[in-house]
Amino acid sequence: MSAVPVDVAALRAWIGAFAADVAEHQEELTRLDSAIGDADHGANLARGMRAVVAALDSEKPSTAGALLKRTGMTLVSTVGGASGPLYGTFFLRMGTAAGEVETLDAAAFGAALRAGVGGIVARGKAELGDKTMYDALAPAADAYDAAGDDLGAALRAASEAADRGRDATVPLQARKGRASYLGERSVGHQDPGATSSALLLAAAARTLG
Amino acid sequence: MSAVPVDVAALRAWIGAFAADVAEHQEELTRLDSAIGDADHGANLARGMRAVVAALDSEKPSTAGALLKRTGMTLVSTVGGASGPLYGTFFLRMGTAAGEVETLDAAAFGAALRAGVGGIVARGKAELGDKTMYDALAPAADAYDAAGDDLGAALRAASEAADRGRDATVPLQARKGRASYLGERSVGHQDPGATSSALLLAAAARTLG
Amino acid sequence: MKKLINDPADVVSEALLGIAAAHPDLGVDHQNKVVYRADAPVRGKVGLISGGGSGHEPLHGGFVGPGMLDAACAGEVFTSPVPDQVVAATRLADGGAGVLHIVKNYTGDVMNFEMAAELVTAETGVEVVSVVVDDDVAVQDSLYTAGRRGVGTTVLLEKITGAAADEGRDLAAVADVARRVDAAGRSMGMALTSCTVPAAGQPTFDLPEGEMEIGIGIHGEPGRKRVPVAPAKDIAEMLVEPILSDLDFTGGEGVLAFVNGMGGTPLLELYLMYNEVAKLLAKAGVTVVRSLVGPYITSLEMAGCSVTLLKLDDELVRLWDAPVSTPGLRWGR
Amino acid sequence: MKKLINDPADVVSEALLGIAAAHPDLGVDHQNKVVYRADAPVRGKVGLISGGGSGHEPLHGGFVGPGMLDAACAGEVFTSPVPDQVVAATRLADGGAGVLHIVKNYTGDVMNFEMAAELVTAETGVEVVSVVVDDDVAVQDSLYTAGRRGVGTTVLLEKITGAAADEGRDLAAVADVARRVDAAGRSMGMALTSCTVPAAGQPTFDLPEGEMEIGIGIHGEPGRKRVPVAPAKDIAEMLVEPILSDLDFTGGEGVLAFVNGMGGTPLLELYLMYNEVAKLLAKAGVTVVRSLVGPYITSLEMAGCSVTLLKLDDELVRLWDAPVSTPGLRWGR
Ligand SMILES: Nc1ncnc2c1ncn2[C@@H]1O[C@H](COP(=O)(O)OP(=O)(O)O)[C@@H](O)[C@H]1O
Numbered sequence A, B: 001m002s003a004v005p006v007d008v009a010a011l012r013a014w015i016g017a018f019a020a021d022v023a024e025h026q027e028e029l030t031r032l033d034s035a036i037g038d039a040d041h042g043a044n045l046a047r048g049m050r051a052v053v054a055a056l057d058s059e060k061p062s063t064a065g066a067l068l069k070r071t072g073m074t075l076v077s078t079v080g081g082a083s084g085p086l087y088g089t090f091f092l093r094m095g096t097a098a099g100e101v102e103t104l105d106a107a108a109f110g111a112a113l114r115a116g117v118g119g120i121v122a123r124g125k126a127e128l129g130d131k132t133m134y135d136a137l138a139p140a141a142d143a144y145d146a147a148g149d150d151l152g153a154a155l156r157a158a159s160e161a162a163d164r165g166r167d168a169t170v171p172l173q174a175r176k177g178r179a180s181y182l183g184e185r186s187v188g189h190q191d192p193g194a195t196s197s198a199l200l201l202a203a204a205a206r207t208l209g
Numbered sequence C, D: 001m002k003k004l005i006n007d008p009a010d011v012v013s014e015a016l017l018g019i020a021a022a023h024p025d026l027g028v029d030h031q032n033k034v035v036y037r038a039d040a041p042v043r044g045k046v047g048l049i050s051g052g053g054s055g056h057e058p059l060h061g062g063f064v065g066p067g068m069l070d071a072a073c074a075g076e077v078f079t080s081p082v083p084d085q086v087v088a089a090t091r092l093a094d095g096g097a098g099v100l101h102i103v104k105n106y107t108g109d110v111m112n113f114e115m116a117a118e119l120v121t122a123e124t125g126v127e128v129v130s131v132v133v134d135d136d137v138a139v140q141d142s143l144y145t146a147g148r149r150g151v152g153t154t155v156l157l158e159k160i161t162g163a164a165a166d167e168g169r170d171l172a173a174v175a176d177v178a179r180r181v182d183a184a185g186r187s188m189g190m191a192l193t194s195c196t197v198p199a200a201g202q203p204t205f206d207l208p209e210g211e212m213e214i215g216i217g218i219h220g221e222p223g224r225k226r227v228p229v230a231p232a233k234d235i236a237e238m239l240v241e242p243i244l245s246d247l248d249f250t251g252g253e254g255v256l257a258f259v260n261g262m263g264g265t266p267l268l269e270l271y272l273m274y275n276e277v278a279k280l281l282a283k284a285g286v287t288v289v290r291s292l293v294g295p296y297i298t299s300l301e302m303a304g305c306s307v308t309l310l311k312l313d314d315e316l317v318r319l320w321d322a323p324v325s326t327p328g329l330r331w332g333r
């Protein structure tokens, strides 16, 4: 296990890094959503993460739970579309699982991550292979758990699993969300939500590990 | 003076030749009207001349006056826009001037032509240099009169004058019709109506001379 | 060319079949391409007709009905109707009190309506008065043009004059209202794209990404000048400024502000433009008391808009508010 | 991208400023992007709200007014509104008899409205019932999709359900009417061009000259298949046939036939399409008793159309005919 557990500052760094990555990849996310959706995933998530950064800057939450819940509530209130409630619920459930503490050890972070992913399933009813963000997040949570108690290693494993899950969405035919309307035409395109989820895990590996 | 005066069959051949030329040049007329107008001169005149040919085929008028007036009335009833009343009036006045006769000699044809051009002025109030069909027709009537009493020579002179008049519209700024709305931007474009009028005189030189 | 059509030559006649099928309150003379109130002529009421080239829908056929036009004739796309059509429409609209011809100021329209008026009066004795609409400030009204084009004010004039006819006024009085509206209205339009006349098969002009035309009419024609694409607030200024410098719109009962879509611009953008126009008018001290936003006098699928301001007095406000029941404008019944 | 806009990020909020300025009968909560009847809430009447991404105008804000919606919330372009907006709209519409949420069946819309319903009921105790519209036959309604999209029927449902609420029925009865309309309506759409989401800056997909998309929704998304451009009469068949084979539209009081424009297609072409649709229905033995032609549920400037058929009974006909007074649909007052 890493020497330093995840504290509020680290979580704040994670969220900030994710916001920066989303801004950087906004066009790519929108391009992916143009092919099998409605061309708004990049703008939606960028708008939401800008609002999250602003909210955290002004409120400066002092516990992991408060920070994660504020993130989730802000996403719910600013993103809209499918990804707003889904990412919003993810962070809200993470925050609830984390609780009003100042640090999370590797196990606690893993439990929070697992709870967040559970929230996405509760909201969106996605199953593995439906070609959604769940296809990146579920393997990430599994890999994290399987990696043992070294936080850095676990996060790297999670991020790599998320990348593989994202890539694995390409050949799939979508069964959830807007892409499902395309039927067979959704095959051959990478899912935008799985792509942003892989960014989220990569930012975690960079900032928390 | 040519041996053969203009008879009803020759007039019918003229109209037929003009109809064929308009059909052949329909796209060019529309392209010219796209630049400084509303992209319908080719379709308008082609529709009208098809109707004229059909009307003459079914009615078979037996005098010069009847044939020219039927042509004019049909144009008025089928073309619309600016060119419908103008070409319609042209032929109506020509027919009235020609009268209920079976042949026209060079002088009578010239007088009818002059009357037709007068009709265009009466309807449209165009002056020379306004960048309209009148810029082709007026010099044509003048050249016809100046050429003396050889019908063939007079028609050739008229056709050449019409061509020159048409070409001379290019540098002009339009002061009548739709092209006038463009102000200086009408400069550098050939007038569509002057172009169709030059076709009319060319057909006359070919079929009546 | 991508259009929901069959043979380009049949566009107008087939659209009229659709209008007839969709609107039981309207009759259509398919031979003459005239749309009329199914209950026309209305005895004792001055008949109102208009017409012009097709491609400007809902103008004019969509403004036929109680409180507005009695009949409208549809020419080919962007081509004024022929006299026979105008004669047919005049006969359908004649309820014994004479017929007003509302003519947009284009050479072709003016000549064809003129010939028709001569013909129908000679044939039937019906009294015809013509009013020409010429409200487009993009065109210099001088000896060197065919005069100002008739554009946005036409819609407002048909509505207001229709209400005046509904009140039972005589032909001279109705024509007088029409002339007052024309004198009080000014318009200016712009295009982000050209449009394609079905029979021509390709766009009337090329308008590259990054450029727009200012001072266009409603026939897909190029405008007065081509300039770089600008934000909506600057476009609003390019449209409003020439209108305000042409006529004083302060005072009176205020104005009717009309932001019209050229056919291909979404309503979302038209409302955004209306906001910009409203702000400019407020700044100029012009009071807006009525408004209209939407595609009412269009140029096929052209993207762009026009702004029309109409100076109102008490009477014009009352006539604007009077009930109207047409496919294009409807309220009060 | 050529649009009448300023900053792409401000399109929706600036358009709402224009709506507020143009329609004195409507109020706008600019903070929450909610359009509402200026006289809302109507005491004792079931409140009707809807909402969704912007870019479909006049849907939904243009259908707010007596006889239709009490409030509508506008999301970003093609992005469903967030729960806060739905909560605000619900509060504005609540006249003490409960509020009906009319939700188009998209994952995002359903989830955001769901969260909002939980929140607002917990906070204020207002009773909320949600009805989901899912009428698009282009989408297989199976375990392998998010279910059918809500498209054209939404317009008809908002009108008819609004009339039912106006009659003073209770929430359960009003919701029942809404569900009956959804069950009786089917739609199918097509596109000749894509459209450009302002924030994306370029067309959502490429559609070359000579090709069209069949089975599109209202979000500029590609459809079920791409085929060569065809004459209107063949396109009509491609839209009508799947609708008729999904539901039996013969019998009853006949149908309401709705030809909807996607935003960039001129009315002239929509009437031409209506003629083709009417001919096909006649041939299939389907009786049309009401109709609607125009751009009512759009996809920005997309060129194309959709066809919606709604099977009517006596009661639905009566509710359709009842007075309505909104910017987008208006008759009877
Ligand atoms: N039911 C679902 N469960 C999990 N993820 C989903 C579901 N539906 C959609 N998504 C995800 O949401 C992404 C799209 O988000 P976004 O474009 O912001 O919303 P919208 O589809 O409403 O436009 C998809 O790429 C997919 O990963």
Ligand SMILES: Nc1ncnc2c1ncn2[C@@H]1O[C@H](COP(=O)(O)OP(=O)(O)O)[C@@H](O)[C@H]1O
Residues within 6 Å of the ligand: B033, B037, B038, B040, B041, B044, B045, B080, B081, B082, B083, B084, B086, B120, B123, B124, B125, B126, B131, B132, B133, B134, B176, B177, B178, B191, B192, B193, B194, C078, C079, C080, C107, C108, C109
């Ligand atoms: N007042 C006029 N007098 C003479 N010719 C005119 C006048 N106005 C327009 N024209 C001619 O009509 C031609 C345009 O005809 P057409 O395109 O068929 O009609 P429209 O301008 O109504 O679309 C012009 O090129 C010009 O030659």
Ligand SMILES: [Mg+2]
Residues within 6 Å of the ligand: A033, A037, A038, A039, A040, A041, A081, A178
């Ligand atoms: Mg999307």
Ligand SMILES: [Mg+2]
Residues within 6 Å of the ligand: B033, B037, B038, B039, B040, B041, B081, B178
């Ligand atoms: Mg022309």
Ligand SMILES: [Mg+2]
Residues within 6 Å of the ligand: B038, B040, B081, B082, C053, C078, C079, C080, C108
């Ligand atoms: Mg024309």
Ligand SMILES: [Mg+2]
Residues within 6 Å of the ligand: A038, A040, A081, A082, D053, D078, D079, D080, D108
């Ligand atoms: Mg979306």
